[in-house]
Amino acid sequence: MQTPQNIPPLPLQDYWYELPVERIAEHPLAERDRSKLLVYNIPSAQLQHQSFEDLPTLLPAGSLLVVNHTRVIAARLHMLKPTGGVVEVLLTDPVRPLRDPAAVLASHDRSVWRCLIGGKNVHPGLVLHEPTANLVATVIERNGAEAHLELSWERDVSLSQVVSEVGTLPLPPYIHRDATAEDAVRYQTVYAVHEGSVAAPTAGLHFTSTTFSELALKNIDRVDVTLHVGLGTFRPVEALDAREHVMHEERYGVTSESIKSMLLHASSAQPWTTVVGTTSLRTLESLFAFGARLCRDGIHAHSSANVMQWEAFDQSLSNYTRIEVLAAIQSWMELVQVKEVWGDTRIMLAPGCRIAMADALITNFHQPGNTLLLLVAAFCGGDEWKNVYAAALNGDYRFLSYGDSSLLIR
DSSP states (O other): OOOOTTSOOOBGGGGOOOOOGGGBOSSOOSSGGGSEEEEEETTTTEEEEEEGGGHHHHSOTTOEEEEEOEEEOOOEEEEEOTTSOEEEEEEEEEEESOSOHHHHHHOSSOEEEEEEEOSSSOOTTOEEEETTTTEEEEEEEEETTEEEEEEEESSSSOHHHHHHHHOBOOOOTTSOSOOOHHHHHHTSOTTOOEEEESSOOGGGGGOOHHHHHHHHHTTOEEEEEEEEOOGGGGOBOOSSBGGGOOOOOEEEEEEHHHHHHHHHHHTSSOOOEEEESHHHHHHHHHHHHHHHHHHHHOOOTTOOOOBOTTGGGOGGGSSOOHHHHHHHHHHHHHHHTOSEEEEEEOOOOOTTSOOOSOSEEEEEOOOTTBHHHHHHHHHHOTTHHHHHHHHHHHTTOOBSTTSOEEEEEO
């Protein structure tokens, strides 16, 4: 991939730190909201050590909270070759007849999925079986560890029911154990609704019904968006310069109700928006890129909500306000008569990009040298992320998916 000319160098060595293996949380805490919360006010460089249960006291009354209500599916399957050998299949996202994971999972009809696949002698044309659920997977194509499989089954039930019967939750590769019954509950947010992710939006794992009740007492509204998390979120940046990294594609969606709520808040006396997790931020910044294109190019029925990798660095999209962008999207939705915006996004948020839709970010502590850490560095600006991570390492915080949390305030 050609390195973009208008983007500053992103040497990977600048976004690296030493993460001791014992700091990676292998299991969740007994209670979701008892995790630590590192609060960092970026303009003042003021740092506080709190508990996540303190969150409602830290956010402004009347502000907005944005969460990703995707739901993790039991995407890890063990299937049999005709010879009896076992093949591990990890579904990542549907290819056809639709790209929408929730719709495909709800369907009773066959579908083709992109997946990761293990095992020898797995070639196009090979037919795999899962006898318990009468699930058949035909290999359409394979390129290394990636493959396309056509899934079919004989019963009149949804694919969601089939995979829930025989699949297991795909815990991240840095958690070195099999998923348990506890993970089936704790590796989902309490607000998870729309099936389609192969990884949890882990910043949301700390929230409880009590958290939301206390937020409501301060008139802090919640807006739900959807981004179905793919395995690319764990993919390391292997290039020496992150500009040469190819971002993964993920499906995102936002309803007209959410657009309306965000527009009302952006126009109010308290426009503060707190975004829960890197996936929610990627969704909002993808939405901004789409809306800014509508502002720049005009509102047309054929306009696409798909977002390319470097649009957050596009200076021609940077001068619009949240109000202008959200109003343009609302007008476009009325024109094309849809109640939801859906698109595929490859957006990369890294130092030097525009962050337009968030005033604060709640996020866990991420692996060194991956795109999630680049996002945090972009949000914080400069080398401020290093202060956050040094404080977390020195403060005995737990890292990664089941680890502790941070509140970063711009």
